[in-house]
């Protein structure tokens with residue numbers, strides 16, 4: 001992988017925005033406990049930074065779903081690769097995702113998780129591409145809304161590469 005990646009959102013901006021999101025979430029959940037569900041693999045980089053700024057008690061779990069192949073085009077298929085370890089019954093759940101694109105992955109996930117009777121369920125995404133939405137889903141916390149571009153970095157991959165970039169960028173052809 002030797003493509004050029006053009007920076008779209010610098011690391012400092014991401015760090016600042018994640019701190020703001022953490023502070024907002026801490027206010028919104030004051031007096032409660034939060035059960036954070038990280039969507040692997042992309043969400044983990046964002047989640048690790050986010051929870052450092054959450055001041056209410058937090059527990060974590062992880063889930064892995066696949067919706068994309070190794071390219072930039074949706075396969076239209078969604079399957080659970082790894083399910084949660086713990087029950088979410090009666091918990092205040094926050095789903096942490098890297099990006100909402102068509103919305104299909106989260107739409108599917110929300111249906112599945114709501115059926116497990118959490119006390120509440122909200123969504124937090126680092127990036128949102130609203131122009132690409134095919135299914136309406138409630139996004140409660142958004143880091144950045146971006147145009148219809150295929151982005152990498154901060155957890156986002158192109159054929160499993162570039163997740164470790166500390167910024168968000170666009171792969172140049």
Ligand code: IMP
Nearest residue numbers: 100101102103104105149150151156157
């Ligand atoms: P959705 O189901 O179309 O909303 O797709 C969500 C998933 O697609 C994300 O969790 C990502 O794994 C992947 N995805 C969507 N857009 C991008 C992108 O621009 N770069 C990398 N992965 C993306």
Ligand code: MG
Nearest residue numbers: 042068156157
């Ligand atoms: Mg991906």
